[in-house]
């Protein structure tokens with residue numbers, strides 16, 4: 001099993017090629033550095049955690065949903081790997097897994113739901129060892145504007161455009177700028193923001209399961225556009241990778 005097989009869309013179905021490849025490419029150099037202590041916050045049923053454990057990493061999933069944790073344990077048992085399951089939330093993570101205990105903290109498709117964003121991110125950072133990496137995957141604000149406009153919901157699109165963060169409303173959405181601000185205020189260094197699923201969710205008629213040649217072309221296009229200063233802002237999801245200062 002490879003790590004890209006473990007990166008799924010937040011809806012639970014298989015992620016589009018751009019999503020899997022983009023997150024895999026950013027995390028690969030860190031994951032190749034030998035067995036790591038990885039904490040997957042809101043890791044749910046283990047789509048990401050189990051493949052990481054199969055690669056030899058020591059993985060803990062922290063999630064508030066006991067049913068998801070039970071499914072994770074079944075999935076890990078079927079794969080013949082061990083994954084520690086802890087019931088808990090992003091806020092207070094360092095209490096659940098220990099302060100400065102993780103080389104890598106993943107928090108994918110979760111921060112749009114948390115009540116107190118700054119407290120949650122502060123806890124994710126507190127759980128990291130100095131020099132450790134934080135991987136956040138969050139919904140993009142502008143993709144929601146374009147999607148509504150493309151489906152004729154012009155009033156909704158304009159309201160979202162005027163208030164991309166929809167201050168105070170959940171699920172919240174992010175822009176590259178708001179993610180970078182979040183990273184800076186959490187004291188993180190070396191932040192990189194990649195657009196994920198720029199075209200695959202945006203272009204009407206884009207096939208969910210493209211043939212291999214089309215899938216590879218789409219993957220290459222997504223990779224080329226992921227750091228483009230304009231195009232990344234239109235991505236369905238934004239991926240931030242940053243480090244706790246060493």
Ligand SMILES: C[S@@+](CC[C@H](N)C(=O)[O-])C[C@H]1O[C@@H](n2cnc3c(N)ncnc32)[C@H](O)[C@@H]1O
Nearest residue numbers: 010042043044064065089090108109110113114
């Ligand atoms: C959309 S799923 C994402 C699952 C997985 N991370 C992925 O990328 O496929 C959201 C997960 O976040 C969990 N969750 C919800 N609120 C949370 C919180 N405050 N802290 C941590 N996890 C939370 C849910 O139980 C669920 O498993």
